[in-house]
Amino acid sequence: MTIRSDLSAAVGNTPLLRLRRASALTGCQILGKAEFLNPGGSIKDRTALGLICDAEQKGLLRPGSTIVEGTAGNTGIGLALIGASRGYRSVIFMPETQSQEKIDALRIAGAEVRLVPAVPFKDPRHYVHVARAYGQSLNQLEPGSAWFGNQFDNTANRDWHEATTAIEIWEQTGGQVDGFVCSAGTGGTLAGVGRALKARKPGVKIALSDPSGSALANYINHGELLAEGSSISEGIGSSRITANFQDAPVDLAWSIPDQESVPLLHELLREEGWCVGGSSGVNIAGAIRLARELGPGHTIVTVLSDAGTRYQAKLFNPRFLREKNIPVPEWLDKAFPD
Numbered sequence: 260m261t262i263r264s265d266l267s268a269a270v271g272n273t274p275l276l277r278l279r280r281a282s283a284l285t286g287c288q289i290l291g292k293a294e295f296l297n298p299g300g301s302i303k304d305r306t307a308l309g310l311i312c313d314a315e316q317k318g319l320l321r322p323g324s325t326i327v328e329g330t331a332g333n334t335g336i337g338l339a340l341i342g343a344s345r346g347y348r349s350v351i352f353m354p355e356t357q358s359q360e361k362i363d364a365l366r367i368a369g370a371e372v373r374l375v376p377a378v379p380f381k382d383p384r385h386y387v388h389v390a391r392a393y394g395q396s397l398n399q400l401e402p403g404s405a406w407f408g409n410q411f412d413n414t415a416n417r418d419w420h421e422a423t424t425a426i427e428i429w430e431q432t433g434g435q436v437d438g439f440v441c442s443a444g445t446g447g448t449l450a451g452v453g454r455a456l457k458a459r460k461p462g463v464k465i466a467l468s469d470p471s472g473s474a475l476a477n478y479i480n481h482g483e484l485l486a487e488g489s490s491i492s493e494g495i496g497s498s499r500i501t502a503n504f505q506d507a508p509v510d511l512a513w514s515i516p517d518q519e520s521v522p523l524l525h526e527l528l529r530e531e532g533w534c535v536g537g538s539s540g541v542n543i544a545g546a547i548r549l550a551r552e553l554g555p556g557h558t559i560v561t562v563l564s565d566a567g568t569r570y571q572a573k574l575f576n577p578r579f580l581r582e583k584n585i586p587v588p589e590w591l592d593k594a595f596p597d
């Protein structure tokens with residue numbers, strides 16, 4: 260038993276879980292990095308810590324500073340909690356379409372939450388632009404009082420995954436890893452883990468599992484930023500190439516429909532007891548596709564980014580799923596009769 264001196268010291272060092280059903284289905288060993296066990300409940304605690312440590316080193320944050328960020332929610336939760344433990348306040352901008360559970364978690368974490376319309380990146384009302392402008396306005400009033408995290412284009416995000424997530428995966432598998440697959444929001448996880456694994460083992464395959472409605476898979480496969488469809492998953496997919504995604508060494512990419520990914524997380528919960536969120540479903544679907552590509556006998560690592568409880572009113576709501584044409588398992592229907 261070790262004692263962690265504060266919240267930051269409890270971020271990372273998550274276990275690798277053997278995903279029994281996905282492994283049996285493919286003859287590969289499919290492993291999920293249990294990022295939902297981080298103190299703020301998601302992989303984005305790592306990003307938040309990486310960004311904050313970088314800013315502190317550069318002298319951009321001091322006690323009493325205001326952290327400002329645009330986020331789908333999870334990075335904001337990490338920033339607000341680490342901020343609480345280090346004496347910073349947080350103002351978080353997010354699109355109003357994100358889950359109520361994440362909005363509530365942010366408020367509980369002490370963040371001031373500002374919901375903005377869910378508009379494309381080119382629109383000046385987009386949450387990233389509004390957050391940046393708000394940080395600038397605070398700094399005009401009082402120079403140096405605010406810091407904009409800029410998770411999408413601040414490569415301290417990718418660097419932290421390269422130095423922590425990737426090294427943990429390498430050590431936990433004893434270097435016996437043949438493939439890594441995950442989805443991308445900022446691209447920090449994919450680029451950071453991808454770069455570090457490739458540096459240690461050039462033959463390792465790095466794959467992107469992209470939700471419907473994102474342009475990234477098309478960009479990798481055809482060089483075009485084209486998106487089709489939509490997804491109920493949150494925090495992943497992109498219409499642009501961020502600075503963090505830029506250098507991701509991606510060998511393979513797939514666009515994954517909700518009809519493929521959501522049943523996988525329902526089955527994972529029912530048969531193995533792990534309750535994970537929508538992006539984890541997309542990641543597991545990608546791991547199965549990569550396993551089929553490589554053939555039996557390989558070890559493939561993916562990420563279980565956050566918990567399903569963060570999306571309970573969507574992912575485990577028969578009426579919501581039916582509206583989205585996503586299959587509803589019998590046990591879920593029975594659990595929530597209309």
Ligand code: PMP
Pocket residue numbers: 301303331333334442443444445446447448449493494495536538539564565
């Ligand atoms: N899954 C979830 C649940 C997320 O919140 C995010 C980040 N928004 C991601 C995956 C994607 O991670 P990254 O930003 O490192 O690409």
